Amino acid sequence: MDGFITLDEVEKVFSVRRKTGFLRRERQEVRAVDSLSFTVARGEMVGYIGPNGAGKSTTIKMLTGILTPSGGRLRVAGIDPSRERSRLAHRIGVVFGQRTTLWWDLPLIDSYRLTHRMYRIPNARYRENLDRLVELLELRTLLDTPVRQLSLGQRMRGDIAAALLHDPEVLYLDEPTIGLDVVSKAKVRGFLRELNAAQGTTVLLTTHDLQDIEQLCSRVMVIDHGRLMYDGPLTGLHEAGESERTLVVDLERELPPVEVPSARVVRVEGPRQWLAFPAGQSAAPVVARLAAEYPLVDLSVREPDIEAVIAKMYAERAVS
Numbered sequence: 001m002d003g004f005i006t007l008d009e010v011e012k013v014f015s016v017r018r019k020t021g022f023l024r025r026e027r028q029e030v031r032a033v034d035s036l037s038f039t040v041a042r043g044e045m046v047g048y049i050g051p052n053g054a055g056k057s058t059t060i061k062m063l064t065g066i067l068t069p070s071g072g073r074l075r076v077a078g079i080d081p082s083r084e085r086s087r088l089a090h091r092i093g094v095v096f097g098q099r100t101t102l103w104w105d106l107p108l109i110d111s112y113r114l115t116h117r118m119y120r121i122p123n124a125r126y127r128e129n130l131d132r133l134v135e136l137l138e139l140r141t142l143l144d145t146p147v148r149q150l151s152l153g154q155r156m157r158g159d160i161a162a163a164l165l166h167d168p169e170v171l172y173l174d175e176p177t178i179g180l181d182v183v184s185k186a187k188v189r190g191f192l193r194e195l196n197a198a199q200g201t202t203v204l205l206t207t208h209d210l211q212d213i214e215q216l217c218s219r220v221m222v223i224d225h226g227r228l229m230y231d232g233p234l235t236g237l238h239e240a241g242e243s244e245r246t247l248v249v250d251l252e253r254e255l256p257p258v259e260v261p262s263a264r265v266v267r268v269e270g271p272r273q274w275l276a277f278p279a280g281q282s283a284a285p286v287v288a289r290l291a292a293e294y295p296l297v298d299l300s301v302r303e304p305d306i307e308a309v310i311a312k313m314y315a316e317r318a319v320s
C-alpha cells in the first residue's frame, strides 16, 4: 500500500505538574499517544475518532509538525513533519472546527489574498482555485463580509476554502461540522465528498458525529488512551459495539410500553417513549407498525453517538 501518511510506533508524552497536596506539586507524565502505528494511502478519506482526551488532536498536531513525537517514526508525503514543517505546510491543509484561521475583522476575500501571498501561490492558480472554491462552497455573496459577521456554517465553508487555496494533497479536518445545522452539514459533507472524488485529496477527519463518518469514510480508526483500538469499515465498528439507534415516539396519551418486533422500549416519560433498535436496521418497519397500532403524534430518530458505540465496543471486548 502507498503509505502517504505513515506512523510507526509513534509516542507523545507530556510532562505536567500536578497538585498532589497542599502546596505540593509533582511532575507526572501523560502518555497522550502510545505506540501508534497506521498507514493512510494517497486519496483515502479516513475517519479518526475517539472519546475526549483520546489523543486525536495530539496526533493531528504531530502530523502537521506543531508537536514533535517523543518516539517512533512519522512521515507525511515522505516528509518528517517536525523537521520540515514549512516544506510540509505547502502540501497539507488544516481546518479546526472550533477555531478559525481567517482574519476576524477583515472581509473574507482579504484572508484569501493574505493566504495567496503567504503560500506564494502562482497568480493564475490562485484565481482558478478561488473561483472554483467560491463556486462550490457558495461563498460568492460573502466575499466582502467581515468574518465576524458570518454564520458558523458560512465561516466553516470560508475556512475550508482557505485551507484548500494552495492545492494541498492532504487535508486534516478537526470537527468540521460541529455546531452546524442540518443544511450546512450537508453542504460541507457534499463538498468534501466531491473534493476527495475529483481531486483525490487525502482526508483525515476527526469528528464526534457518526453521520460524518457514515456519509464520507469507508474506513474508520478508533483511538483511546493514545492507542489504536479499531481500524476498519464503519459497519465493523457497529458490529463490534452492537450499536443501536433510538426512535423517540410521542403518543397521544400516556400508555404502557409499546410492543413492536425488533425494537425495545428503553425509557417512558408521560406520552413520550424511547425505543432502541439495531443501528444496521431500517427504522421504516418499526415506524409503520407503530403508526398502524398506536395513536402516534410525532417521532424522530437519534443516531448513536461515537462515545456510546465505543463504550459498547469495550464492554463487548471485556466479556469476550
Ligand SMILES: Nc1ncnc2c1ncn2[C@@H]1O[C@H](COP(=O)(O)OP(=O)(O)OP(=O)(O)O)[C@@H](O)[C@H]1O
Pocket (backbone or CB within 6 Å): 014, 015, 016, 030, 031, 032, 050, 051, 052, 053, 054, 055, 056, 057, 058, 059
Ligand atoms: N500540551 C499538553 N500538555 C499536557 N498534556 C496535554 C497537552 N495536550 C494534550 N494533553 C493531554 O493528552 C491527552 C490527549 O489529548 P488530546 O487533546 O490529543 O485528545 P483528543 O482526543 O483530541 O480530545 P478531544 O476530543 O477532547 O479534543 C489528554 O490527556 C490531554 O490532557
